[in-house]
Amino acid sequence: MRRVAVVVFPGSNCDADTLAAASGAGADAYYVWHRDTDLRHADVVILPGGFSYGDYLRSGAIARFSPVMGAVAAHARAGGAVLGICNGFQILCEAGLLPGGLMRNAALRFLSRPVWLRVEAADTPFTCLYERGEVLELPIAHGDGRYVADPRTAAELETAGRVVWRYVRDNPNGSTNAIAGICNAGRNVVGIMPHPERRTAPVLGGPDGARVFQSMEARNATQPAVDVRAVGDRHLRV
Amino acid sequence: MTAYRVEVRVMPRPALLDPQGQAVARALHALGFGEVTAVRVGKHLVLDLEATSGDAATARARAMCDRLLANPVTEDFDVAVRPG
Numbered sequence: 001m002r003r004v005a006v007v008v009f010p011g012s013n014c015d016a017d018t019l020a021a022a023s024g025a026g027a028d029a030y031y032v033w034h035r036d037t038d039l040r041h042a043d044v045v046i047l048p049g050g051f052s053y054g055d056y057l058r059s060g061a062i063a064r065f066s067p068v069m070g071a072v073a074a075h076a077r078a079g080g081a082v083l084g085i086c087n088g089f090q091i092l093c094e095a096g097l098l099p100g101g102l103m104r105n106a107a108l109r110f111l112s113r114p115v116w117l118r119v120e121a122a123d124t125p126f127t128c129l130y131e132r133g134e135v136l137e138l139p140i141a142h143g144d145g146r147y148v149a150d151p152r153t154a155a156e157l158e159t160a161g162r163v164v165w166r167y168v169r170d171n172p173n174g175s176t177n178a179i180a181g182i183c184n185a186g187r188n189v190v191g192i193m194p195h196p197e198r199r200t201a202p203v204l205g206g207p208d209g210a211r212v213f214q215s216m217e218a219r220n221a222t223q224p225a226v227d228v229r230a231v232g233d234r235h236l237r238v
Numbered sequence: 239m240t241a242y243r244v245e246v247r248v249m250p251r252p253a254l255l256d257p258q259g260q261a262v263a264r265a266l267h268a269l270g271f272g273e274v275t276a277v278r279v280g281k282h283l284v285l286d287l288e289a290t291s292g293d294a295a296t297a298r299a300r301a302m303c304d305r306l307l308a309n310p311v312t313e314d315f316d317v318a319v320r321p322g
Contacts, residue, residue, distance in 0.1 A: 058309055065306070094309065101311040103250070108257050148254055148312060174255065 002216055004029040005042035007072065007088075009063045014049035014085065014197060021197040022046065025213035034066040044081045044125070044216050045072055047088025049141070049195060059102060059144045060090035069095055081125040081216065082189045086142055089181070089191030098184055098191050099157070100149035102142075106174025110143040114205075115172050115194055117165045117180045124164055124183050126190050129211040129218055135168060136208040138194035145193045147175035147182075157182055164190055239288040241322035242295040248308045248315045249280035283307060286322050295319045 004027040008015045015031065022029035022044075032039060034052075039045060052063035063069070069091075076082045076097050084092040092098040105111060114137050119130040130136075149157065154176050157163050165181035173193075181192035196209025250256045258279040266274045285302075289295035299317045308315040 057307070061306060061309065093311070099311075101309055103254065103312055104257060106255060106257050108261060146255075150253075150311075174257075 001026060001028045002043040003027070003041055004044045004046060004216065005032045005039045006030070006046050006048055007032050007034060007068055008048070009034045009050065009052035009066060009087075009091075011052040011054055012048050012050035012087070014087075014195065017195075017197040018046055018048040018085065021200045021209070021213045022216070024200060025210065026217045027213065032068060034063070034068045037067050037071050039068075039071050039075060042075065042080070044083070045075055047072070047082070047084040047091050048197070049086030049088060052087055052091065055087075055144070058090075058094065059087060060092075060094040063087075063091045064095040073097060076184075076189050079186060079188050083126050083212070084189075084191040085197065086140075086145075086193055086195060089193055090144065092189060092191045097189050098182060099153045100147055100176075100182070102144050102193070103146045103148055104144055105142070105146055105172070110141075111145070111172055112141045113139065113172075115140050115167055115180075116169045117194060118168045119164070120166050121161050121164045121183065121187075123161075124187050124190050124215075126192075126212045126215050127164060129215045136165075137199070137206055138196055138209055139198050139205070140172060140194045142173070142193060145173040145175070147173075147179045147193070149176055154179075160185065162187070165192055165194075239290060242287055242289055242292065242319050243322040244285040244287060244295060244299040245318045246283040246285065246299060246303060246307055246315055247280060247318075248283070248303070248313050249278060251312055251314055252278075254312060280313075292319050292321075 004022045006019045090102045093101045119134045122132045167178040171178040183190045196212040199206045199209035259277040263277040303315045
Protein backbone atom coordinates (compact mmCIF):
# COMPACT_ATOMS: atom_id res chain seq x y z
CA MET A 1 0.00 0.00 0.00
CA ARG A 2 1.51 3.28 -1.08
CA ARG A 3 1.16 6.51 0.83
CA VAL A 4 -0.46 9.13 -1.38
CA ALA A 5 -0.52 12.80 -0.33
CA VAL A 6 -3.29 14.86 -1.99
CA VAL A 7 -2.32 18.52 -1.62
CA VAL A 8 -5.17 20.93 -0.88
CA PHE A 9 -4.78 24.54 -1.95
CA PRO A 10 -7.33 27.28 -1.27
CA GLY A 11 -9.59 26.84 -4.29
CA SER A 12 -8.86 23.16 -4.96
CA ASN A 13 -12.15 21.46 -5.78
CA CYS A 14 -11.17 17.99 -7.03
CA ASP A 15 -9.32 17.02 -3.85
CA ALA A 16 -12.11 14.79 -2.48
CA ASP A 17 -12.60 12.99 -5.81
CA THR A 18 -8.86 12.46 -6.10
CA LEU A 19 -8.58 11.12 -2.56
CA ALA A 20 -11.50 8.74 -3.23
CA ALA A 21 -9.92 7.55 -6.49
CA ALA A 22 -6.57 6.88 -4.81
CA SER A 23 -8.22 5.14 -1.83
CA GLY A 24 -10.39 3.13 -4.17
CA ALA A 25 -7.24 1.89 -5.90
CA GLY A 26 -5.97 0.63 -2.55
CA ALA A 27 -3.68 3.50 -1.57
CA ASP A 28 -3.28 4.97 1.90
CA ALA A 29 -4.37 8.44 0.78
CA TYR A 30 -4.54 11.55 2.92
CA TYR A 31 -4.74 15.33 2.56
CA VAL A 32 -1.85 17.72 3.02
CA TRP A 33 -2.75 21.40 3.46
CA HIS A 34 -0.80 23.80 1.26
CA ARG A 35 0.72 25.53 4.31
CA ASP A 36 2.23 22.27 5.56
CA THR A 37 5.82 21.59 4.66
CA ASP A 38 5.79 17.90 5.61
CA LEU A 39 4.46 15.34 3.13
CA ARG A 40 4.40 12.72 5.91
CA HIS A 41 6.51 10.11 4.10
CA ALA A 42 4.46 10.16 0.94
CA ASP A 43 5.37 7.75 -1.85
CA VAL A 44 3.23 9.69 -4.30
CA VAL A 45 2.08 13.33 -4.32
CA ILE A 46 -0.99 14.42 -6.27
CA LEU A 47 -1.85 18.07 -6.97
CA PRO A 48 -5.59 17.99 -7.68
CA GLY A 49 -7.74 20.10 -9.95
CA GLY A 50 -9.52 23.29 -9.03
CA PHE A 51 -8.91 27.01 -9.09
CA SER A 52 -6.12 27.60 -6.59
CA TYR A 53 -5.99 31.24 -5.52
CA GLY A 54 -8.88 31.97 -7.88
CA ASP A 55 -6.53 31.54 -10.86
CA TYR A 56 -5.45 35.14 -10.16
CA LEU A 57 -2.59 36.45 -12.33
CA ARG A 58 -2.21 33.08 -14.13
CA SER A 59 -3.53 29.62 -13.28
CA GLY A 60 -1.12 28.09 -10.76
CA ALA A 61 1.13 31.17 -10.57
CA ILE A 62 0.49 31.88 -6.89
CA ALA A 63 -0.03 28.28 -5.73
CA ARG A 64 3.48 27.39 -6.85
CA PHE A 65 4.82 29.56 -4.02
CA SER A 66 2.73 27.80 -1.36
CA PRO A 67 4.89 26.49 1.50
CA VAL A 68 4.19 22.85 0.55
CA MET A 69 5.73 23.27 -2.89
CA GLY A 70 9.27 23.20 -1.52
CA ALA A 71 8.61 19.70 -0.20
CA VAL A 72 6.91 18.67 -3.46
CA ALA A 73 9.94 19.85 -5.48
CA ALA A 74 12.33 17.98 -3.15
CA HIS A 75 10.20 14.83 -3.46
CA ALA A 76 10.26 15.18 -7.27
CA ARG A 77 14.00 15.83 -7.39
CA ALA A 78 14.57 12.68 -5.34
CA GLY A 79 12.67 10.67 -7.97
CA GLY A 80 9.36 10.49 -6.09
CA ALA A 81 6.19 10.20 -8.15
CA VAL A 82 4.15 13.39 -8.61
CA LEU A 83 0.90 13.74 -10.56
CA GLY A 84 -0.72 17.07 -11.39
CA ILE A 85 -4.29 16.97 -12.65
CA CYS A 86 -5.74 20.03 -14.44
CA ASN A 87 -4.90 22.92 -12.08
CA GLY A 88 -2.24 20.62 -10.61
CA PHE A 89 -0.69 20.35 -14.10
CA GLN A 90 -0.75 24.16 -14.37
CA ILE A 91 0.98 24.44 -10.97
CA LEU A 92 3.71 21.94 -11.98
CA CYS A 93 4.41 23.97 -15.13
CA GLU A 94 4.51 27.25 -13.21
CA ALA A 95 6.85 25.64 -10.70
CA GLY A 96 9.19 24.53 -13.48
CA LEU A 97 8.78 20.85 -12.56
CA LEU A 98 7.32 20.30 -16.03
CA PRO A 99 8.24 22.25 -19.18
CA GLY A 100 5.88 24.53 -21.08
CA GLY A 101 2.74 26.27 -19.87
CA LEU A 102 -1.04 26.29 -20.14
CA MET A 103 -2.82 29.21 -21.74
CA ARG A 104 -6.39 30.26 -22.47
CA ASN A 105 -8.32 27.75 -24.60
CA ALA A 106 -8.06 28.65 -28.27
CA ALA A 107 -11.84 29.05 -28.52
CA LEU A 108 -11.83 31.16 -25.31
CA ARG A 109 -14.67 29.18 -23.73
CA PHE A 110 -14.49 27.17 -20.55
CA LEU A 111 -14.89 23.57 -21.69
CA SER A 112 -16.67 20.97 -19.59
CA ARG A 113 -17.23 17.84 -21.63
CA PRO A 114 -15.80 14.42 -22.42
CA VAL A 115 -12.74 14.16 -24.66
CA TRP A 116 -10.80 11.26 -26.11
CA LEU A 117 -7.14 10.78 -25.57
CA ARG A 118 -4.60 8.21 -26.57
CA VAL A 119 -2.08 6.78 -24.13
CA GLU A 120 1.28 7.56 -25.74
CA ALA A 121 3.56 6.36 -22.93
CA ALA A 122 2.89 3.45 -20.58
CA ASP A 123 6.23 3.74 -18.80
CA THR A 124 5.30 6.24 -16.09
CA PRO A 125 4.15 5.54 -12.52
CA PHE A 126 0.62 6.60 -13.52
CA THR A 127 0.17 4.77 -16.82
CA CYS A 128 1.90 1.41 -16.38
CA LEU A 129 -1.44 -0.47 -16.37
CA TYR A 130 -2.44 0.97 -19.74
CA GLU A 131 -1.41 -0.25 -23.16
CA ARG A 132 0.33 2.24 -25.39
CA GLY A 133 -2.14 3.32 -28.06
CA GLU A 134 -5.23 2.75 -25.94
CA VAL A 135 -7.91 5.43 -26.38
CA LEU A 136 -9.61 6.68 -23.22
CA GLU A 137 -12.68 8.82 -22.66
CA LEU A 138 -12.17 11.32 -19.84
CA PRO A 139 -13.82 14.64 -19.01
CA ILE A 140 -12.15 18.02 -19.23
CA ALA A 141 -13.19 21.07 -17.23
CA HIS A 142 -10.88 23.97 -17.90
CA GLY A 143 -10.55 27.47 -19.31
CA ASP A 144 -6.76 27.50 -19.51
CA GLY A 145 -5.93 24.13 -21.04
CA ARG A 146 -3.98 25.01 -24.17
CA TYR A 147 -0.58 23.43 -23.68
CA VAL A 148 2.19 25.50 -25.23
CA ALA A 149 5.93 24.94 -25.44
CA ASP A 150 8.58 26.46 -27.66
CA PRO A 151 9.34 24.37 -30.76
CA ARG A 152 12.58 22.99 -29.31
CA THR A 153 10.87 21.81 -26.10
CA ALA A 154 7.95 20.35 -28.03
CA ALA A 155 10.33 18.42 -30.30
CA GLU A 156 12.24 17.18 -27.26
CA LEU A 157 9.01 15.95 -25.64
CA GLU A 158 8.13 14.05 -28.82
CA THR A 159 11.51 12.44 -29.43
CA ALA A 160 11.98 11.45 -25.78
CA GLY A 161 8.52 9.87 -25.59
CA ARG A 162 7.48 12.34 -22.93
CA VAL A 163 4.04 13.04 -24.39
CA VAL A 164 2.02 10.74 -22.12
CA TRP A 165 -1.47 11.43 -23.45
CA ARG A 166 -2.61 13.08 -26.68
CA TYR A 167 -6.09 14.26 -27.68
CA VAL A 168 -7.60 12.30 -30.55
CA ARG A 169 -10.69 12.97 -32.70
CA ASP A 170 -10.40 16.69 -31.85
CA ASN A 171 -8.00 19.02 -30.08
CA PRO A 172 -10.44 20.73 -27.71
CA ASN A 173 -8.27 23.62 -26.54
CA GLY A 174 -5.72 24.10 -29.31
CA SER A 175 -2.81 22.46 -27.47
CA THR A 176 0.55 22.16 -29.25
CA ASN A 177 0.65 18.75 -30.99
CA ALA A 178 -2.69 17.97 -29.28
CA ILE A 179 -0.81 17.29 -26.06
CA ALA A 180 -3.07 16.35 -23.13
CA GLY A 181 -0.36 15.27 -20.68
CA ILE A 182 3.42 15.04 -20.36
CA CYS A 183 6.13 13.83 -18.02
CA ASN A 184 9.54 15.16 -16.99
CA ALA A 185 12.84 13.69 -18.16
CA GLY A 186 12.95 11.36 -15.13
CA ARG A 187 9.39 10.22 -15.99
CA ASN A 188 8.37 10.53 -12.31
CA VAL A 189 6.56 13.89 -12.62
CA VAL A 190 3.43 13.70 -14.75
CA GLY A 191 0.79 16.30 -15.65
CA ILE A 192 -2.60 15.71 -17.29
CA MET A 193 -5.30 18.21 -18.24
CA PRO A 194 -8.35 15.86 -18.30
CA HIS A 195 -9.73 14.39 -15.07
CA PRO A 196 -9.05 10.66 -14.55
CA GLU A 197 -10.40 10.86 -10.99
CA ARG A 198 -13.87 11.56 -12.40
CA ARG A 199 -14.00 8.34 -14.40
CA THR A 200 -13.10 5.54 -12.02
CA ALA A 201 -16.27 3.40 -12.26
CA PRO A 202 -19.07 2.69 -14.73
CA VAL A 203 -21.51 4.52 -12.45
CA LEU A 204 -19.40 7.67 -12.89
CA GLY A 205 -19.67 7.50 -16.66
CA GLY A 206 -16.84 5.06 -17.29
CA PRO A 207 -13.82 3.36 -15.75
CA ASP A 208 -11.13 4.78 -18.05
CA GLY A 209 -9.39 6.88 -15.40
CA ALA A 210 -9.16 4.24 -12.67
CA ARG A 211 -5.90 2.72 -13.85
CA VAL A 212 -4.08 6.01 -13.35
CA PHE A 213 -4.50 5.38 -9.63
CA GLN A 214 -4.18 1.61 -9.80
CA SER A 215 -0.89 2.08 -11.65
CA MET A 216 0.56 3.74 -8.53
CA GLU A 217 -0.20 0.59 -6.62
CA ALA A 218 0.90 -1.86 -9.27
CA ARG A 219 3.80 -4.05 -8.29
CA ASN A 220 5.44 -3.52 -11.63
CA ALA A 221 5.20 0.26 -11.33
CA THR A 222 8.02 2.00 -13.13
CA GLN A 223 10.92 2.51 -10.80
CA PRO A 224 12.32 6.02 -10.57
CA ALA A 225 15.45 6.69 -12.59
CA VAL A 226 17.55 6.37 -9.44
CA ASP A 227 17.09 4.04 -6.52
CA VAL A 228 15.68 6.18 -3.77
CA ARG A 229 15.17 5.29 -0.15
CA ALA A 230 13.31 7.62 2.14
CA VAL A 231 14.86 7.81 5.58
CA GLY A 232 13.08 9.98 8.07
CA ASP A 233 12.10 13.06 6.14
CA ARG A 234 15.00 12.77 3.75
CA HIS A 235 15.32 11.00 0.45
CA LEU A 236 18.66 9.32 -0.06
CA ARG A 237 20.03 8.27 -3.40
CA VAL A 238 21.43 4.75 -2.98
CA MET B 239 13.76 55.96 0.23
CA THR B 240 11.63 57.52 -2.45
CA ALA B 241 8.21 56.52 -3.63
CA TYR B 242 8.00 55.22 -7.18
CA ARG B 243 5.20 54.10 -9.39
CA VAL B 244 6.10 51.09 -11.52
CA GLU B 245 3.99 50.12 -14.49
CA VAL B 246 4.48 46.60 -15.75
CA ARG B 247 3.19 45.52 -19.13
CA VAL B 248 2.89 41.76 -19.65
CA MET B 249 2.15 40.52 -23.17
CA PRO B 250 1.66 37.05 -24.61
CA ARG B 251 4.69 36.02 -26.65
CA PRO B 252 4.35 37.06 -30.31
CA ALA B 253 4.86 33.48 -31.52
CA LEU B 254 1.88 32.22 -29.49
CA LEU B 255 -1.74 32.29 -30.54
CA ASP B 256 -3.62 35.06 -28.74
CA PRO B 257 -7.29 34.09 -29.06
CA GLN B 258 -8.41 37.05 -26.95
CA GLY B 259 -6.70 39.47 -29.31
CA GLN B 260 -8.25 37.74 -32.31
CA ALA B 261 -11.73 37.94 -30.77
CA VAL B 262 -11.28 41.66 -30.07
CA ALA B 263 -10.04 42.23 -33.64
CA ARG B 264 -13.11 40.47 -35.04
CA ALA B 265 -15.40 42.56 -32.82
CA LEU B 266 -13.69 45.77 -33.97
CA HIS B 267 -14.14 44.73 -37.59
CA ALA B 268 -17.82 44.07 -36.93
CA LEU B 269 -18.11 47.62 -35.52
CA GLY B 270 -16.68 49.08 -38.70
CA PHE B 271 -13.07 49.51 -37.62
CA GLY B 272 -11.84 47.59 -40.62
CA GLU B 273 -8.44 49.27 -40.55
CA VAL B 274 -7.38 47.14 -37.57
CA THR B 275 -4.96 44.49 -38.78
CA ALA B 276 -4.01 42.88 -35.46
CA VAL B 277 -4.85 43.05 -31.75
CA ARG B 278 -3.02 41.47 -28.86
CA VAL B 279 -4.32 41.49 -25.30
CA GLY B 280 -1.99 41.60 -22.31
CA LYS B 281 -1.99 42.75 -18.72
CA HIS B 282 -1.05 46.05 -17.15
CA LEU B 283 0.00 46.09 -13.50
CA VAL B 284 0.60 49.25 -11.47
CA LEU B 285 2.81 48.91 -8.41
CA ASP B 286 3.58 51.58 -5.84
CA LEU B 287 6.84 50.94 -4.06
CA GLU B 288 9.72 52.55 -2.19
CA ALA B 289 13.28 52.40 -3.45
CA THR B 290 16.59 54.24 -3.09
CA SER B 291 16.66 55.19 -6.78
CA GLY B 292 14.82 54.74 -10.04
CA ASP B 293 17.34 52.12 -11.12
CA ALA B 294 16.84 50.21 -7.89
CA ALA B 295 13.06 50.33 -8.38
CA THR B 296 13.47 49.02 -11.93
CA ALA B 297 15.74 46.20 -10.77
CA ARG B 298 13.28 45.15 -8.08
CA ALA B 299 10.35 45.29 -10.48
CA ARG B 300 12.19 43.15 -13.02
CA ALA B 301 12.94 40.61 -10.29
CA MET B 302 9.21 40.55 -9.44
CA CYS B 303 8.40 39.90 -13.10
CA ASP B 304 10.95 37.09 -13.32
CA ARG B 305 9.61 35.37 -10.22
CA LEU B 306 5.87 35.95 -10.35
CA LEU B 307 4.33 38.63 -12.52
CA ALA B 308 5.20 37.11 -15.91
CA ASN B 309 5.70 33.54 -17.08
CA PRO B 310 8.81 33.49 -19.27
CA VAL B 311 7.46 30.49 -21.18
CA THR B 312 4.41 32.30 -22.45
CA GLU B 313 4.86 36.02 -21.81
CA ASP B 314 7.20 38.98 -22.30
CA PHE B 315 7.21 42.03 -20.06
CA ASP B 316 8.51 45.55 -19.88
CA VAL B 317 8.78 47.89 -16.94
CA ALA B 318 8.38 51.69 -16.73
CA VAL B 319 9.30 53.55 -13.54
CA ARG B 320 8.49 57.12 -12.54
CA PRO B 321 8.50 59.00 -9.25
CA GLY B 322 5.31 58.15 -7.34
